[in-house]
Amino acid sequence: MATLSIQNVRKSYGSLQVLHGVDVELEDGGFLVLLGPSGCGKSTLLNMIAGLDDTSGGDIRIGGRSVVELAPKDRNIAMVFQSYALYPTMSVERNIGFGLEMRGVDEPSRRRAIRDAADLLQISHLLDRRPASLSGGQRQRVAMGRAIVRNPDLFLFDEPLSNLDAKLRAEMRTEIKRMHDRLGTSVVYVTHDQIEAMTLGTKVAVMKGGYIQQLADPRTIYEKPANMFVASFIGSPSMNFVPGRLDQEGGIVKFEALGVSITIPTAGPVFTAVGPAILGIRPEELKIAGQDPAMLSGVIDVVEPTGPDSMVTIIIGEHTVVARVPPRFDGRRGDAIGLTIDPASINLFNPETEQRII
Structure with missing residues (x-):
C-alpha cells in the first residue's frame, strides 16, 4: 500500500x-x-x-x-x-x-x-x-x-x-x-x-x-x-437550475424566483452575496405538497415511471424542473401540481462565475 x-x-x-x-x-x-x-x-x-x-x-x-x-x-x-x-x-x-x-x-x-x-x-x-x-x-x-x-x-x-x-x-x-x-x-x-x-x-x-x-x-x-x-x-436526472435573486433584510436572506420567496439558512451572521443568483435543487428534494402549503405551483408535462420511482417534468412559469416522486404517483399531463422545498437542501450559484455561493 x-x-x-x-x-x-x-x-x-x-x-x-x-x-x-x-x-x-x-x-x-x-x-x-x-x-x-x-x-x-x-x-x-x-x-x-x-x-x-x-x-x-x-x-x-x-x-x-x-x-x-x-x-x-x-x-x-x-x-x-x-x-x-x-x-x-x-x-x-x-x-x-x-x-x-x-x-x-x-x-x-x-x-x-x-x-x-x-x-x-x-x-x-x-x-x-x-x-x-x-x-x-x-x-x-x-x-x-x-x-x-x-x-x-x-x-x-x-x-x-x-x-x-x-x-x-x-x-x-x-x-x-x-x-x-x-x-x-x-x-x-x-x-x-x-x-x-x-x-x-x-x-x-x-x-x-x-x-x-x-x-x-x-x-x-x-x-x-x-x-x-x-x-x-453528478446526478441523474441532473440538478434543476432556476434563476432568481438573493436579497437580505434584517439579517434574513431570501431567494426570490418563480413568484415565491424562500428563506435561506446561512452559515454565519454576515452574508454579502446579494443580487442575481441561480438556485440548484436535486429532483428528489422537490416534494409533492400534499397537505403542506405549496411553495411552487406548476403543471405536469411528462411522467416517466422508472420502477422504484417516477420522474415528473413540471412547467412552472417559463421554467421546467424535474421532480423524483414515489413510484405510484398517478398524476397526468396537464394536471396542476404543488411542490415544497426544504431550504436546507438548496444550493445557490453565482450566475457569472457559476461557482457555489451556498
Whole structure:
C-alpha cells in the first residue's frame, strides 16, 4: 500500500495544454476516482501516473518517492485496462501468473499467488479454461487477477467496465469494491460513469478541460457541488437550475424566483452575496405538497415511471424542473401540481462565475 501525491502536474502537446497544474493527494489505502467527460484529461493523468506518458511539469510521488523519472516497470503499479489484453493461447491460470513468470518468481510462489487471487475473484473453477470460452465479466476478473498477483503499491483502472452490459457492470463494481476492501491497496480509477464514481470512490476528482473542478468525498460532491458543472454532471436526472435573486433584510436572506420567496439558512451572521443568483435543487428534494402549503405551483408535462420511482417534468412559469416522486404517483399531463422545498437542501450559484455561493 502507498500514498499518492500529484503536485502541480501539467501536460502539453506542443501549444495544446491538456492538464493545467493538477494537485491531488490520496491517502494510503484510498480509492481515487478521476471522473469527467471525454477529453477532460483523466486518462492522460492516469497514463502519467503509470509512466506511459511523460509529464510536462510537476511531480508524482508514490509512497513518498518521486516516480517521474522511473520506467513503468520500476513504479510497482498494476493496471487494468478497458480491453482485457489476455493471451488467447494461454489458460486463465497462466494469464494470471505470466507476469510473475517473466519476473522469475518460483513456481510454488506463483501458484500460491494465483490461487489466492482466483479465490478472491471467485474464478478458481476457470483456471484451466482459455479466454475465448469466458464471458466478458469473467475475462475482466482474469485481468484483475493478473494485477492482484503483482502485489503492487497502487492499482490503476482505466475504464475497466465500459465493455460490459449494465448487469455485469453492477456485478463488477461489487467485485472491485470487495477486492479493495480486502486488499486495502490504493486505487486510481478512471471513468465517465458517475454511478461507478459514487459507489466506488473514497475520493472523487471531477475534471473538465484539464482542471479539477472539485476533489472531495462522494457525499460532498453530490450534496455540495463546487460549481454548476459539477452539480449538473453528478446526478441523474441532473440538478434543476432556476434563476432568481438573493436579497437580505434584517439579517434574513431570501431567494426570490418563480413568484415565491424562500428563506435561506446561512452559515454565519454576515452574508454579502446579494443580487442575481441561480438556485440548484436535486429532483428528489422537490416534494409533492400534499397537505403542506405549496411553495411552487406548476403543471405536469411528462411522467416517466422508472420502477422504484417516477420522474415528473413540471412547467412552472417559463421554467421546467424535474421532480423524483414515489413510484405510484398517478398524476397526468396537464394536471396542476404543488411542490415544497426544504431550504436546507438548496444550493445557490453565482450566475457569472457559476461557482457555489451556498
